[in-house]
Amino acid sequence: xxxxxxxxxxxxxxxxxxxxxxxxxxxxxxxxxxxxxxxxxxxxxxxxxxxxxxxxxxxxxxxxxxxxxxxxxxxxxxxxxxxxxxxxxxxxxxxxxxxxxxxxxxxxxxxxxxxxxxxxxxxxxxxxxxxxxxxxxxxxxxxxxxxxxxxxxxxxxxxxxxxxxxxxxxxxxxxxxxxxxxxxxxxxxxxxxxxxxxxxxxxxxxxxxxxxxxxxxxxxxxxxxxxxxxxxxxxxxxxxxxxxxxxxxxxxxxxxxxxxxxxxxxxxxxxxxxxxxxxxxxxxxxxxxxxxxxxxxxxxxxxxxxxxxxxxxxxxxxxxxxxxxxxxxxxxxxxxxxxxxxxxxxxxxxxxxxx
Numbered sequence: 363x364x365x366x367x368x369x370x371x372x373x374x375x376x377x378x379x380x381x382x383x384x385x386x387x388x389x390x391x392x393x394x395x396x397x398x399x400x401x402x403x404x405x406x407x408x409x410x411x412x413x414x415x416x417x418x419x420x421x422x423x424x425x426x427x428x429x430x431x432x433x434x435x436x437x438x439x440x441x442x443x444x445x446x447x448x449x450x451x452x453x454x455x456x457x458x459x460x461x462x463x464x465x466x467x468x469x470x471x472x473x474x475x476x477x478x479x480x481x482x483x484x485x486x487x488x489x490x491x492x493x494x495x496x497x498x499x500x501x502x503x504x505x506x507x508x509x510x511x512x513x514x515x516x517x518x519x520x521x522x523x524x525x526x527x528x529x530x531x532x533x534x535x536x537x538x539x540x541x542x543x544x545x546x547x548x549x550x551x552x553x554x555x556x557x558x559x560x561x562x563x564x565x566x567x568x569x570x571x572x573x574x575x576x577x578x579x580x581x582x583x584x585x586x587x588x589x590x591x592x593x594x595x596x597x598x599x600x601x602x603x604x605x606x607x608x609x610x611x612x613x614x615x616x617x618x619x620x621x622x623x624x625x626x627x628x629x630x631x632x633x634x635x636x637x638x639x640x641x642x643x644x645x646x647x648x649x650x651x652x653x654x655x656x657x658x659x660x661x662x663x664x665x666x667x668x669x670x671x672x673x674x675x676x677x678x679x680x681x682x683x684x685x686x687x688x689x690x691x692x693x694x695x696x697x698x699x700x701x702x703x704x705x706x707x708x709x710x711x712x713x714x715x716x717x
Contacts (some may be wrong), residue, residue, distance in 0.1 A: 365480035368510040374464035374520035375404035396432040469595035506591035546633035566643035607695025644700035
C-alpha cells in the first residue's frame with residue numbers, strides 16, 4: 363500500500379513577507395500591486411478572513427478589507443526558501459513531485475531514513491521546515507494523491523490530517539463536491555444542477571452517465587469518489603498543456619448558447635491553471651460538431667496569460683474567426699500550452715505589475 367504525503371506551505375508569499383518584516387505580522391497583507399488594474403497574488407490568513415483571495419482585483423480586495431497592506435514581491439527570496447524546503451523533502455525521498463513553488467507530493471512508501479510511518483515523516487518534515495525557514499506548512503497523508511491533497515486542506519494553516527484506508531470511503535461520501543480535488547467551480551455548479559451535492563450523490567452515478575455529462579473527466583470522477591487514484595508521484599513530470607472541454611447531451615445551436623458555454627469552459631480552465639501553478643502563451647479552441655467533424659484554432663501570444671480577462675479576450679477572438687453561426691455543436695474545449703512552470707519570475711512579474 364502506498365504512502366503519499368501532500369505538503370502545502372501556508373500562505374507562502376504573504377508568510378515570507380511577514381517573516382522578513384515583523385511589523386506586518388498579525389496584519390492583513392496582500393502581495394501584489396495596489397493599482398486599479400492590479401491583482402492580488404497572495405493573501406495572508408488575516409486578509410483571508412475578510413474574503414481577500416489570490417487572483418482577486420486589488421480594488422475589490424481593498425474594498426473588502428480597508429486596512430489591507432499591499433507589499434511588493436520578493437522573487438529571489440521566495441525561490442531561496444522554496445529551494446530549502448524541497449531540499450528537506452529530498453532528505454526523506456527522491457519521489458518528490460512539485461505542483462508549484464510552495465506545494466508538492468511525496469511518495470514515502472520507501473523512505474530514505476527507514477522511519478516507516480508516513481505520519482511521523484510528515485511531522486518531521488513540518489518541524490524541519492519550521493526550524494530552517496521559520497514558516498509553517500500543512501500536510502495531508504493517505505494512500506493516493508487525491509486523498510492526500512484533500513487531507514492537506516483539512517487543518518490549514520499549520521496542520522496535519524490523515525485519511526486512513528479504512529476511513530476513506532466514509533470521508534469521501536460526506537464530502538461536498540466543491541472540496542473534491544479536480545472539481546472546479548464551474549463543474550461543481552453543473553453537478554448541483556444534476557442533483558450532485560455530496561460524494562454520496564456522485565457515488566450513485568454510473569460511469570456512462572458521468573462521461574455523457576462530463577466527458578473524459580467523468581471517468582476520473584467515477585474513480586475518485588470510490589477512492590481510486592493510481593497516478594504515480596512523478597519527480598520529473600513536465601506538463602505540456604492544461605485544458606478543459608465539455609460534451610453536450612443536446613447540441614448547441616444559438617450564438618448565445620455557444621458564448622455562454624465557452625465562457626464556462628474558460629472559467630474552469632483558469633481554475634485549473636491556477637491550481638497547477640502554470641501559465642502559458644498558446645491558446646487552442648476545439649470545436650466538435652454534431653456530425654463529429656472537428657476543428658481547432660490556435661494563437662500564440664507574445665506574453666504569458668496572467669488573468670481571466672486575457673484568456674477570455676483571446677478565446678473570443680478565436681471563436682469569432684471560426685464563424686460558428688448556423689452550426690450544431692456537441693463539444694467545446696480550450697487548452698493552454700507552451701507552458702511556463704520553471705521561469706517563475708517571468709510568470710509572476712505580470713501578475714504584480716501596476717498597468
